Amino acid sequence: MTLNAERVSRAAGGRLVLDGVDLSPRTGAMTGLLGPNGSGKTTLLRLLAGVLAPASGLVTLDGRPLHRVGRRDVARRVAVVEQQTDTQLELTVRDVVRLGRIPHRRAWTPASAADDAVVTDALERTGLTGQADRLWHTLSGGERQRVQIARALAQEPRELLLDEPTNHLDIQHQLDVLSLVAALPVTSVVALHDLNLAAMYCDHLVVLAEGRVVARGEPAEVLTTDLVAKVYRVDAEITSAGPAGRPHVRFLGTLPG
């Protein structure tokens, strides 16, 4: 059992951003959300996180409506890594990862030894142990994403939502971040722009266009010349030349219209 969205809709500025979208991520798998800018990926992730409420439809966590679960309880189960984050405070890497313990702590009580142990573990799993005392401001984009993932892990989530975590990263760090997420024993939903990265790492893909699901399934089923032409208006050649026979998309040019 995990997160589930049933026919969720949401409007913004008089326009339907999401129009009756279903999403049932498989437990323990990595689901990729694809689609052009404005197709509703970010909105769908925000609905799944419970930060935004659907105008119609229902998001459930283990079958319970998300708005009945309570914000703190949601945050103990579902962690979010935003596209790009910044702070004005002078925080160390460890300070940022500690934020992940907030939903588990009570008011008036300092962090417990158990909290510290979880933080240390999250730092280790993301390979940040040696960087724990560095300041956030001095980190590169890839390192910041890694720290945010470590913070998310400190929440001890079973569901992890990531909104274009590879944006603004160089190619090495893009692969690095996604292989880190793919190796985690959580149910993850990742919004991505890069079709090849999605094909390489995701177990399952959902393609959105203008707020609706236009395709879903395994990468090899979903990524077709037709789909890329229809959704992105791009001419592409798709082979199974990716790692482990995964689909590989080679772009040939834009299509008219």
Next chain:
Amino acid sequence: MTSASRAASAPASASGIRASRRAPLGWTAAGIVALCASVAVAVTIGPADIGVADVWSVIAAHLGVGTGAEGVSPIRDGIVWDLRLPRTLLAAVCGAGLAVCGAVLQSLLRNPLADPFVLGVSSGASTGAVLVVVLGVGGGALSVPGGAFIGAVCSFALVMLLSHSLGGTTDRVVLAGVAAMQLFSALTSFVVMTAADAETTRGVLFWLLGSLGGAGWSDVWTGTAVLVLVLAVCLGHARTLDAFAFGQDAAAALGVQVARTRLVLLCATALLTAALVASAGAIGFVGLVLPHAVRSLTGPGHARLLPVCALAGAVFLVWVDTLARTVLAPQEVPVGVVTSLIGVPAFVLVLYRTRRTR
């Protein structure tokens, strides 16, 4: 924004690695000692020539300890017990309260320039207080602190409304605050100039610039009660305030009920600001400057930041007020004038630093 400029802007962080900055209770303990020492010394300083031993024996006598203060005239006794001590204590309460308000507002609004004075809350509270004092608004049913509170809430509501409709970004909040500050200052001046006689005008203006001159024990008790209440509420939200480090959405994703938290904490800071303005006028910049200085000592965690902020603000304002009442003695400089003289360069420094870290 390059990592080099980030590193350069954080002097405490050679090569981006920061040495241990946390002695868990060290700064709080140091603050308590510094505050007690400051109050003890500050009450012995003043234009009336009263010996140090006499001052302390008067206070000891009133507290019911010591041998009593024989040989000290009732006038001198009154100067120490009814003027100097409440004034010094009120300075401590105001400094503590303003610094805590500043720290909370800065975190909540994610703006390093947020402070009750900059956001126009103090001006709104002044207007409310002046309406009660000069025009008798409320017909006696409304006390001066009550009027100040309503004024503070009105101006805060205006700032939130303005900044929201202007786009809600952090710089908009400050711009809206400046607009509110100007509006309420103008309203206050208008009321004072048109409705008050010369005597009231002088008294009110002196008080609007921020002055602890009228401090009495009732101000001390009211201020302390509100300070303790608001500080308790803020400390209860310490962990929640930490969650705002990466913005409202990130806080929501960490399980914070953002709208409720904002409402509670904004009302709490408005209440505290109102209580302080009602007894000491609009003292600017304490809330702006102190939290930044303290954050560099304690780190950004609010459970440690807020108590140390309160103590540092208290010590700071005790000394600034001592300076204000002695530097031109027997003339008195309004304490708000001194805090602004110190605060404006610090304000520029904060602006300069945020420019470099952006």
